[in-house]
Amino acid sequence: MPIRWRLVVLSTIGLIGILILFHIFVYVLLKNWLIGTEESVLRDKLISIQKVYDQEAFSSLPYSAWLPSMIEEGQAVRLIRNKRVIASVNKGISETVFLPMSYPNKKEKIEKYTDREVLVLTMPLNRGKGRMELYSDYSSSGKYISSMITALVIASSVLLVFVVIGGYVMSTIAFRPVKMITKAVQEFDPARPTHRLKVPNTGDEIALLSRVFNLLLDRIYDLIKKQNRFVSDVSHELRTPIAVVRGYLNLLRRWGMKKPDVAEEALSTMDEELTRIEKMTERLLKLARLEMEEPVQEPETFNITSVIAERVKRWQQVHRELEIVYDARDEELECRSYQADLEELLDILLDNAGKYTEEGGRITVKLRGTPKRIRIVVRDTGQGISAADLPFIFDRFYRAKRQRKNTGSGLGLSIALELVKKMGGELDIKSQLGKGTAVIIMLPRF
Numbered sequence: 001m002p003i004r005w006r007l008v009v010l011s012t013i014g015l016i017g018i019l020i021l022f023h024i025f026v027y028v029l030l031k032n033w034l035i036g037t038e039e040s041v042l043r044d045k046l047i048s049i050q051k052v053y054d055q056e057a058f059s060s061l062p063y064s065a066w067l068p069s070m071i072e073e074g075q076a077v078r079l080i081r082n083k084r085v086i087a088s089v090n091k092g093i094s095e096t097v098f099l100p101m102s103y104p105n106k107k108e109k110i111e112k113y114t115d116r117e118v119l120v121l122t123m124p125l126n127r128g129k130g131r132m133e134l135y136s137d138y139s140s141s142g143k144y145i146s147s148m149i150t151a152l153v154i155a156s157s158v159l160l161v162f163v164v165i166g167g168y169v170m171s172t173i174a175f176r177p178v179k180m181i182t183k184a185v186q187e188f189d190p191a192r193p194t195h196r197l198k199v200p201n202t203g204d205e206i207a208l209l210s211r212v213f214n215l216l217l218d219r220i221y222d223l224i225k226k227q228n229r230f231v232s233d234v235s236h237e238l239r240t241p242i243a244v245v246r247g248y249l250n251l252l253r254r255w256g257m258k259k260p261d262v263a264e265e266a267l268s269t270m271d272e273e274l275t276r277i278e279k280m281t282e283r284l285l286k287l288a289r290l291e292m293e294e295p296v297q298e299p300e301t302f303n304i305t306s307v308i309a310e311r312v313k314r315w316q317q318v319h320r321e322l323e324i325v326y327d328a329r330d331e332e333l334e335c336r337s338y339q340a341d342l343e344e345l346l347d348i349l350l351d352n353a354g355k356y357t358e359e360g361g362r363i364t365v366k367l368r369g370t371p372k373r374i375r376i377v378v379r380d381t382g383q384g385i386s387a388a389d390l391p392f393i394f395d396r397f398y399r400a401k402r403q404r405k406n407t408g409s410g411l412g413l414s415i416a417l418e419l420v421k422k423m424g425g426e427l428d429i430k431s432q433l434g435k436g437t438a439v440i441i442m443l444p445r446f
Helices: 003-056 139-174 176-186 205-256 260-291 304-318 339-355 412-422
Strands: 075-081 084-091 109-113 118-125 130-137 300-303 323-328 334-337 362-369 373-380 426-432 436-444
Touching: 003 118, 003 130, 003 139, 075 118, 139 176, 176 205, 205 260, 260 412, 300 304, 304 323, 304 334, 304 339, 304 362, 334 339, 334 436, 339 362, 339 373, 339 412, 339 436, 412 426, 412 436
Parallel strands: 323 362
Antiparallel strands: 075 084, 075 130, 109 118, 118 130, 300 334, 362 373, 373 436, 426 436
16 A cells, blocks of 8 residues: 555544544543533522421411422422422323332432433422422433534534545645656666756755755765776776787797797796786776775774884885985874875875985975874975876876876875775875975864
């Protein structure tokens, strides 16, 4: 059953339950009110009869002269003294409901015969030697209540019909945006990255759902874009080394068996190209994992001063022809981040700085910390980057024209940027052609 019909059915059942409770409440309230009113009227009438009785007690007028005029149709009155009826008037009450003579005379009392709808009110006479009995048929009140309940049921039934129709119409209107979302999901096409839902300007849950759905579409299209980009990058970058390997294979087929020097050159070159493919594949997969935001280990607290010192010491051994200096004011500067990612980031930056700095040049790694931030600067005196190349240095496989003679995949800075984002920081590069480059990293401390 669709949610729309489910809501209509549930609301209808709930309304029926409320109406039933309301009708019961009205019935009980009205019945008690009418019976209470009837009892009040009977009590007043019985008091009036008693007053007349007291006035006429010493009179010679018979009871039949004044008692019949005191009661109405559907009522009866009896005067009892010494367990004997001294006067009686009956206008439509069955004698089967009359009280027995042994009934006590000591106090006023009300009796109800609900099966016959008769109300009985008694009051003592002659200081308890007798009593007055007043009977009243309240079936007319029951008919009035029944008519009232019938009218309420009819009105409620009509109301229920309108509520069902109105509920269906309102649920149709309310679920129209949900139908739009369903249609959008069914029509989802990766080839239409601009396809979005219209967000109603209502500020309600449907508007929120539409916005969340559009955000989900943004993420889906972004993932598709990254996937397509990854496939395109891999195919583009593998084309050249594969062509080189294929060329040397053809060379081996022609001359390799006859000329050992040609075979050696071909095998050496193919080994270099395969190593390049292997490294490039690893870096591409690393970059893809970073962009996909795959689950990673929890951040850890470590001494960033000593971590950077170890990486600098390692690269000092690699680039003995360069002067690599580490400048850290605080020897015990702690932070909470991803140590392995920080080490990889430093390796990328120091590797790049070493590649593009001439022999005898200088690389400086500076570390500064505040209670909230960590600032790392890797500065070199190398070739620098031109203003034309600077906006594109974070693009995959991009390498400046002056730097293309150096080996590398062009993925290092792309990976570095994603690593810094993963650590919640910012990465900026300042460079001038011929004057060197400064890479500035800002990381949260905790």
